[in-house]
Amino acid sequence: MHRDFREETERKVEPAVTEAVKKRSMMEVEMIVNGVSRRLLVDPFESLLYTLRERLNLTGTKEGCDQGTCGACTVLLDDVPVLSCLTPVARCSSRRVTTIEGLAENGELHPVQKHMVETGGIQCGFCTPGMVMTAVAFLREKPRPDEREIREAISGNLCRCTGYAKIVEAISRAAEEMQS
Amino acid sequence: MKNDSPREEIAERSYVVVTTVEEAVARARELRGDYQYVAGGTDLEVHRRQELVAEHHVIDLTAIKELHAISIDGEELSIGALVTLDEIISDVVVRERVPLLATAARSVATPVIRKSATVGGNLLVKNRCTFYDQSGSWRSSIGSCLRDNGDICQVVGTDAGCYSRNVSDMAAAFIALGATIVVRDQKGEKRYDLTALYSGDGIRNHNLLENDGIILRVQVPIKPVASWYRKLRLRESLDFTSCTVAAAVDERNYIRVCINGVSMAPVLIEGDLAELSLEELHRRARRSCQTVDNDLLPLKYRREMIHIYLEEWWGSIHVDA
Ligand SMILES: Cc1cc2nc3c(=O)[nH]c(=O)nc-3n(C[C@H](O)[C@H](O)[C@H](O)COP(=O)(O)OP(=O)(O)OC[C@H]3O[C@@H](n4cnc5c(N)ncnc54)[C@H](O)[C@@H]3O)c2cc1C
Ligand code: SF4
Numbered sequence: 001m002h003r004d005f006r007e008e009t010e011r012k013v014e015p016a017v018t019e020a021v022k023k024r025s026m027m028e029v030e031m032i033v034n035g036v037s038r039r040l041l042v043d044p045f046e047s048l049l050y051t052l053r054e055r056l057n058l059t060g061t062k063e064g065c066d067q068g069t070c071g072a073c074t075v076l077l078d079d080v081p082v083l084s085c086l087t088p089v090a091r092c093s094s095r096r097v098t099t100i101e102g103l104a105e106n107g108e109l110h111p112v113q114k115h116m117v118e119t120g121g122i123q124c125g126f127c128t129p130g131m132v133m134t135a136v137a138f139l140r141e142k143p144r145p146d147e148r149e150i151r152e153a154i155s156g157n158l159c160r161c162t163g164y165a166k167i168v169e170a171i172s173r174a175a176e177e178m179q180s
Numbered sequence: 181m182k183n184d185s186p187r188e189e190i191a192e193r194s195y196v197v198v199t200t201v202e203e204a205v206a207r208a209r210e211l212r213g214d215y216q217y218v219a220g221g222t223d224l225e226v227h228r229r230q231e232l233v234a235e236h237h238v239i240d241l242t243a244i245k246e247l248h249a250i251s252i253d254g255e256e257l258s259i260g261a262l263v264t265l266d267e268i269i270s271d272v273v274v275r276e277r278v279p280l281l282a283t284a285a286r287s288v289a290t291p292v293i294r295k296s297a298t299v300g301g302n303l304l305v306k307n308r309c310t311f312y313d314q315s316g317s318w319r320s321s322i323g324s325c326l327r328d329n330g331d332i333c334q335v336v337g338t339d340a341g342c343y344s345r346n347v348s349d350m351a352a353a354f355i356a357l358g359a360t361i362v363v364r365d366q367k368g369e370k371r372y373d374l375t376a377l378y379s380g381d382g383i384r385n386h387n388l389l390e391n392d393g394i395i396l397r398v399q400v401p402i403k404p405v406a407s408w409y410r411k412l413r414l415r416e417s418l419d420f421t422s423c424t425v426a427a428a429v430d431e432r433n434y435i436r437v438c439i440n441g442v443s444m445a446p447v448l449i450e451g452d453l454a455e456l457s458l459e460e461l462h463r464r465a466r467r468s469c470q471t472v473d474n475d476l477l478p479l480k481y482r483r484e485m486i487h488i489y490l491e492e493w494w495g496s497i498h499v500d501a
């Protein structure tokens with residue numbers, strides 16, 4: 001279970017934005033993040049990644065390159081995987097965002113998370129949240145993938161530690177478990 | 181999101197999600213050029229991170245439903261500008277009738293990016309150059325270039341022009357297939373040959389959209405063609421093209437070969453197969469491609485690969501015949 005930072009966030013945001021709001025250059029966004037409705041004042045050009053990490057303190061989602069080339073920031077927007085660094089938060093109004101913090105249910109890790117841990121698909125862990133979110137969305141689309149398909153699915157998620165073999169194995173095992 | 185402000189109340193900076201083309205064009209008129217349209221955002225947002233977007237307003241087109249459709253329109257396939265590359269890959273009609281488009285789409289970026297990246301955005305992807313597509317601090321450390329309000333081009337060292345490369349893989353495929361685009365602007369709706377979109381200017385890459393133009397759809401003739409596609413890039417998984425060649429031969433043996441990633445605009449070579457030779461193809465490619473050293477892969481190698489791909493393709497159609 002992750003902490004609900006809503007109150008803290010609202011306290012944190014308000015004084016900082018007063019000036020900008022006066023100039024009308026902040027905007028209101030209401031979205032459902034990991035099942036919780038959030039109403040926020042945001043900069044019109046800020047990324048969903050920034051909002052998640054800096055306003056909602058959901059720091060599980062990682063910032064690697066901030067330019068679309070590493071996949072570390074992958075989250076689900078209405079169940080579709082997106083790079084949160086390239087997704088303007090302004091387009092997320094009335095939409096559902098799922099981050100790595102929102103995957104576990106009733107204290108149980110998602111099978112992809114579980115097998116990443118058990119298989120050793122995690123070393124430094126920086127790529128892991130993005131990798132897991134990509135894999136979760138992929139397995140919904142393709143529940144019985146072969147190795148080549150798994151490799152292609154995660155080809156935009158760079159890992160500097162593992163050499164990918166254990167990650168592919170973890171996703172494959174998760175697929176098997178989800179089928180049984 | 182509240183976006184009902186009249187002109188005098190427009191914020192210093194704004195992001196508005198519109199739901200109709202009319203609304204988009206009306207909003208654009210109010211903003212008098214100080215805006216960018218956005219679709220998937222996978223190109224525009226990268227430029228924003230690199231401090232290359234000066235405009236203060238964004239008009240988000242993604243909620244315009246009519247631009248999301250793929251349909252057969254007489255002898256043509258009509259592809260809405262907001263169709264994503266992922267949808268192109270999985271669309272049965274596209275895969276069966278114009279497989280070249282699915283192959284090209286699959287070669288763009290990564291599977292996750294392709295779920296946001298649109299066809300219209302791809303046709304309008306900004307030209308690339310290793311000296312320009314960098315962070316603000318990187319660019320200022322070498323002194324800015326012509327495209328970045330500087331005095332000279334960092335690649336060729338003169339002020340003669342910018343040689344940034346058009347890198348749209350979908351443009352190569354669509355042009356090989358003889359596609360047209362439908363543009364809506366302040367004056368109305370009009371159809372153009374896709375090649376007319378590309379200016380050949382490294383700084384202002386595109387024509388036709390000066391009047392707040394929006395690409396509504398791409399129309400592709402559905403006819404039997406033998407198609408072929410190759411893309412050279414450093415990392416197969418996610419790099420932009422260093423050289424893309426897309427080719428199509430129709431039932432009357434008319435060929436259209438489009439080479440992209442090596443010049444300021446896609447290069448089209450076309451003609452009757454009977455009247456062309458491999459030497460002629462090489463000669464036209466050499467004459468038309470203004471390739472300079474502004475990519476991750478070395479210049480000599482890229483230049484060679486243009487001709488290797490042409491040779492490979494030529495060999496393939498002659499084997500088939
Ligand atoms: C890591 C990475 C790898 C990439 N690799 C490739 C690659 O291999 N090949 C490639 O071609 N691209 C690549 N791209 C660039 C980009 O992802 C694609 O070109 C994509 O298709 C752009 O579409 P978009 O909808 O995201 O465009 P956006 O970013 O939304 O828009 C791009 C431009 O088009 C304008 N625009 C968009 N739609 C319209 C419309 N309907 N009418 C008028 N103007 C419009 C916008 O104002 C903007 O200037 C890559 C990007 C990243 C981050
Ligand atoms: S080709 Fe020259 S002017 Fe153009 S972007 Fe590159 S360095 Fe700048």
Ligand code: FES
Pocket residue numbers: 062063064065066067068069070071072073074083084085086
């Ligand atoms: S931080 Fe988004 S892709 Fe790297």
Ligand code: FES
Pocket residue numbers: 121122123124125126127128158159160161162
């Ligand atoms: S585990 Fe370290 S980057 Fe993947």
